[in-house]
Amino acid sequence: MATFKKFFPARHEILLVLGAALFVIHSWSLNTFIYKVPSFLLYMNLGQISTVFAYMMAFAFLESLLVTSGLVVTSALLPRSWYRDGFHYKGFLTLLVGTISAIFLQDSLNNQYPGATSLLIWVSLTLLSLIALLLLVHFVESLRKFIIFIAEQVSVMLYLYLPIGLVSLLIIIWRIFL
Amino acid sequence: MTHQSFSRRDFLKLLALLPASIAFEPLSKYASSLVNNTNHIIIIVFDAWSANNLALHGYPRLTMPNLEKFAQKSTVYHRHYSPGTFTVPGTASLLTGLSPWTHRAINLGGAIAKEHQQKQIFSALSSSHNSLAYAQNVYADQLLYQAGPFLKNHIPFGEYNQNNTISYDLPGLKNDAYLAFSSFEDGIFQHGKGRDGSLFLGPLARLLSLRKKLIVENSRGDDYAIGLPNCDEVFLLSDLIDGFIQALKQLSEPSLVYFHFHPPHDPYRPTHKFYSQFSKDSWTPPLKKVHPLAEEPQSFQQIKSSLNLYDAYLASWDEELARLFQFFEDSGLRQKSHIFITSDHGEMHERGLSGHSTPLMYEPLIHVPLIVSSPGQEQQTNIYSPTLSLDILPTIANLTGNSIPSWAEGQLLPALGGVENSARSLFSMDAKTNASFAPLKKYTLALTRDNYRLTQYQYPTYQQFEFYNLTEDPGETNNIYPQQPAKAKEMEAELLQKITEVNAKFEEKQ
Numbered sequence: 001m002a003t004f005k006k007f008f009p010a011r012h013e014i015l016l017v018l019g020a021a022l023f024v025i026h027s028w029s030l031n032t033f034i035y036k037v038p039s040f041l042l043y044m045n046l047g048q049i050s051t052v053f054a055y056m057m058a059f060a061f062l063e064s065l066l067v068t069s070g071l072v073v074t075s076a077l078l079p080r081s082w083y084r085d086g087f088h089y090k091g092f093l094t095l096l097v098g099t100i101s102a103i104f105l106q107d108s109l110n111n112q113y114p115g116a117t118s119l120l121i122w123v124s125l126t127l128l129s130l131i132a133l134l135l136l137v138h139f140v141e142s143l144r145k146f147i148i149f150i151a152e153q154v155s156v157m158l159y160l161y162l163p164i165g166l167v168s169l170l171i172i173i174w175r176i177f178l
Numbered sequence: 179m180t181h182q183s184f185s186r187r188d189f190l191k192l193l194a195l196l197p198a199s200i201a202f203e204p205l206s207k208y209a210s211s212l213v214n215n216t217n218h219i220i221i222i223v224f225d226a227w228s229a230n231n232l233a234l235h236g237y238p239r240l241t242m243p244n245l246e247k248f249a250q251k252s253t254v255y256h257r258h259y260s261p262g263t264f265t266v267p268g269t270a271s272l273l274t275g276l277s278p279w280t281h282r283a284i285n286l287g288g289a290i291a292k293e294h295q296q297k298q299i300f301s302a303l304s305s306s307h308n309s310l311a312y313a314q315n316v317y318a319d320q321l322l323y324q325a326g327p328f329l330k331n332h333i334p335f336g337e338y339n340q341n342n343t344i345s346y347d348l349p350g351l352k353n354d355a356y357l358a359f360s361s362f363e364d365g366i367f368q369h370g371k372g373r374d375g376s377l378f379l380g381p382l383a384r385l386l387s388l389r390k391k392l393i394v395e396n397s398r399g400d401d402y403a404i405g406l407p408n409c410d411e412v413f414l415l416s417d418l419i420d421g422f423i424q425a426l427k428q429l430s431e432p433s434l435v436y437f438h439f440h441p442p443h444d445p446y447r448p449t450h451k452f453y454s455q456f457s458k459d460s461w462t463p464p465l466k467k468v469h470p471l472a473e474e475p476q477s478f479q480q481i482k483s484s485l486n487l488y489d490a491y492l493a494s495w496d497e498e499l500a501r502l503f504q505f506f507e508d509s510g511l512r513q514k515s516h517i518f519i520t521s522d523h524g525e526m527h528e529r530g531l532s533g534h535s536t537p538l539m540y541e542p543l544i545h546v547p548l549i550v551s552s553p554g555q556e557q558q559t560n561i562y563s564p565t566l567s568l569d570i571l572p573t574i575a576n577l578t579g580n581s582i583p584s585w586a587e588g589q590l591l592p593a594l595g596g597v598e599n600s601a602r603s604l605f606s607m608d609a610k611t612n613a614s615f616a617p618l619k620k621y622t623l624a625l626t627r628d629n630y631r632l633t634q635y636q637y638p639t640y641q642q643f644e645f646y647n648l649t650e651d652p653g654e655t656n657n658i659y660p661q662q663p664a665k666a667k668e669m670e671a672e673l674l675q676k677i678t679e680v681n682a683k684f685e686e687k688q
Contacts, residue, residue: 025377032365032375040360043288043614048357055361056375063379098378105381111370113388175357176350 007076009087014072017091019155021064021071024099026161029060051175054168061165067095089144092151093133101126217553218515219307219574220426220435221299223272224495225265225315225443226534228524229258230542231489238461241489242496245519248503249549252517253559253593258548259626260523260567263608264534268522268567269318269438273298273325275571275586278607279680282614287317287364289356290324291614297585301328302575303434310425312337313438314409314418316344316363318522322436323355338421339411340398341390343369343383369410403453404487409440415449415498423505434574441495442525444533448490455493457486466655468530471537471640475530484532488525506551513553516577516594518570521546537608539624539633540654544606550594563598564626565591603627603672611637617681625673632659632669643670 008014033056040049071091075083083090105122108114114122137144233240234249235256262268262278270276270283270290274297278284282291289295300309312333313319319335336342345362346355366375367383374380391412398414399406406412422437429435463485468475476484506512525534526542534543548565568588575582576595590596609621624633631654633644645659645666659666 028377029366029375032373035372036365039285039287041613042611043283043285044360045615048360051357052361052365055357056365059361059366059376063376067378102377102381105385106373106377109370109381109384109388111388113385113392119385175354 008072009075009084009091013088013091014068015158016088016151016155017071017095018064018068019158020092020095020151021068022061022161022165023154023157024095025064025067026057026060026157026165028099029056032056051171054171057164057168058172061161061169064161064165067098071095086138086144088151089137089147090134092147092154093137094130097126097130097133101129216432216514217578218429218433218435218511219303219518219578220511220515221272221437221518221520221570221574223269223318223436223438224519224521225318225438225440226523226525227442227492227521227547228526228542229256229521229545229547230524231492232547235545235547239456239459239489241456241492242499244496244500244503245549248499248519248551250558251555252549252551253555253561253591255548255550255561255565255591257562257564258520258546258566259544259564259604259606260521260546261544261604261606263523263536263539263543263606263622264610265315265317265522266321267607269313269315269321272520272522272567272570273321273436275299275302275568275583275588277568277587277605278609279618280587283321284607284609284612284614286610287320287360288614290321294585295324296326296328297583298325298328299434299436299571299574300325300330302571302583302586303578303580304328306578306580307432307434309434309436310429311436311438312422312425313436314338314413314440315438315443316346316359316410318438319347320356320359323352333425336411338417339409339413340394340406340417341387341411343367343387343411363410401449401451402447403450405445405447407441407447408445409443413440415441415495419498419502422502426505426509426511429511432578438522442488442491444488444525446484446487446491447494448487449494449497451497452490452493454490456489457483463527464653464655466528466653469538471635471637472530473536476532481527481530481532485527488527488532512551515551515553516574517551518574519547519549520567520570522567537610537622537635537637539606539608539622541631541648541652544624544626548591550591552594559593561592561598563592563600564602564604565589566604569596601628605673605676615684617684618677623673623677625669625676627669627672628665630665630669632666632673634670634673645669 033053037049040052071094075087137147229235231237231241234246234254260268261271264286266283266286266288267278270281271278274281274290274294276294281294283289309329310331311322311329313322314335316335322329322332334347335344345351345367346359351358363369367380368374370384374384394412395406407415418439426435463482465478506517523534524543524546526538526540528542529538531538566588569591572582572586572588573591573594573596576590592598604626606624607621609618612618612620620637622633622635624631629648631646631648635642643659644657646654646656647658
């Protein structure tokens with residue numbers, strides 16, 4: 001436990017970032033699902049639509065865990081002061097920039113591979129924006145307080161999306177294996 | 179010639195033979211079914227393949243010479259129709275022998291109604307034939323999953339493709355393929371057809387898939403003029419034929435084989451050899467008025483280019499098919515099989531539209547090829563009476579000595595057990611925006627009979643009848659419905675009666 005505490009951020013900070021990850025990833029997935037519902041209604045019954053919902057929420061739950069784990073591992077690998085100190089707001093900001101960047105990528109990808117140069121530019125711009133934002137928030141206390149406040153508000157969604165994700169996952173496991 | 183009188187003694191002798199003849203009749207039937215059962219049934223479907231683009235049916239361009247050669251020793255059905263205008267209803271009707279209003283797979287992504295799901299060709303032949311099936315169209319593949327245990331060998335969608343991106347056929351999800359498909363392919367990972375439901379992993383997976391596609395295109399795409407053929411995953415035409423031949427080589431016991439190939443479905447990706455073959459010829463398709471239901475209508479020039487590409491893609495596909503036809507001959511499989519070559523629906527390049535995603539219903543979209551090669555057939559037989567995709571299921575059941583399933587709505591194909599019926603009524607329907615479990619309120623319904631076609635467009639913003647004399651006006655350019663000929667009134671009554679009939683069971687439920 002002591003080793004965990006030494007290398008990893010505090011539990012409440014991880015939970016705060018997990019809450020934010022659950023919020024953005026589930027909301028995005030939910031948005032796609034709602035967009036699809038009118039066409040599903042033409043040929044699926046309520047049970048089938050609910051199962052599709054369960055698949056999407058279960059996947060979003062696993063994706064949230066994966067993303068949060070990625071951030072936690074990153075914090076363990078980087079020097080303490082870079083990322084582990086203030087993990088709750090740094091993780092939140094990373095999610096924020098990552099989300100904007102992922103949406104941009106989703107919209108700009110057509111059916112051709114964009115090429116290494118374009119990807120390098122995209123990754124560099126994302127990282128630079130993140131670093132700039134992290135530095136700004138690090139040095140401007142009022143901004144930091146505001147970000148932490150927002151992160152805490154968003155993390156409330158943990159109580160909604162965590163049970164939805166867990167129940168969905170159980171439903172899918174039951175469908176596949178039982 | 180002398181006539182001998184038939185005596186009372188002769189009559190008694192014959193009478194004595196009666197019990198024996200009764201006893202032997204079932205045995206002779208059994209023997210004949212055993213002989214028939216040794217033949218394979220091979221059904222080959224090319225997706226979005228219109229009969230109107232074949233010289234065999236009067237098209238001025240020779241798009242598929244190898245197929246035409248194959249047809250010289252086959253039965254060619256010149257007026258064969260699909261009851262649907264896109265993969266889901268067209269394939270479901272072909273597999274089940276049911277009309278779209280019965281199987282209810284009428285929406286993009288829709289499924290066959292639960293009570294009909296396993297009423298497929300595989301169950302009809304399950305007592306006599308092993309089964310092997312493959313579909314390179316995800317929607318058709320979903321229908322194969324619905325056949326359940328009756329389909330004994332199901333080749334996965336990605337088997338002959340280059341970049342495997344599909345999730346629903348992963349081992350853990352196979353038992354839940356339909357809902358996994360709707361969740362993954364229609365939600366979480368949309369493969370460029372919309373925003374992925376997965377915020378981070380979606381674009382990442384797409385990047386990896388596009389990279390793989392680029393690598394394949396760079397290493398194996400030299401033969402193709404404008405990129406590799408694509409069916410959500412990229413593939414090579416040659417790989418399809420190689421894979422199919424390998425699968426056919428494994429056949430031992432009498433088998434029912436269903437192979438549903440993606441070509442010539444769009445995107446049309448011809449090889450260099452045929453890319454400009456048809457853009458240089460002097461033939462120009464007839465100019466037809468843009469239809470009010472054609473969304474975002476294309477210019478005539480765009481349609482012409484698209485048609486040229488479609489024909490070039492047909493020619494590219496045909497070149498590969500030559501190897502398959504040669505294999506049928508060399509392996510002796512042609513002498514041991516009934517080979518059906520057909521399509522799930524056609525493709526249209528007119529009236530402001532290229533493709534088949536449309537409520538429009540004209541000859542290029544529903545007139546599909548059907549070519550059947552039977553063991554020992556040495557001459558071409560031509561059938562000019564109208565036939566429908568629904569006829570394939572009862573025909574193959576009959577050919578293999580199985581009883582014709584009670585659910586089958588089609589008739590036996592002429593020359594394969596059936597008789598020609600030129601006055602038959604054929605219905606084709608598109609109701610992709612109508613709920614599958616509700617009465618038909620939004621639809622296009624075409625009735626083809628006696629070489630006339632009556633089409634009803636029934637939509638909230640567009641209600642219209644069109645009526646064409648297909649003998650005098652095969653291009654369907656002169657709508658004579660406003661003149662109200664007696665034939666149109668008669669067919670209108672039949673069409674409306676059909677709608678009332680198919681909607682009646684829903685109204686009973688309510």
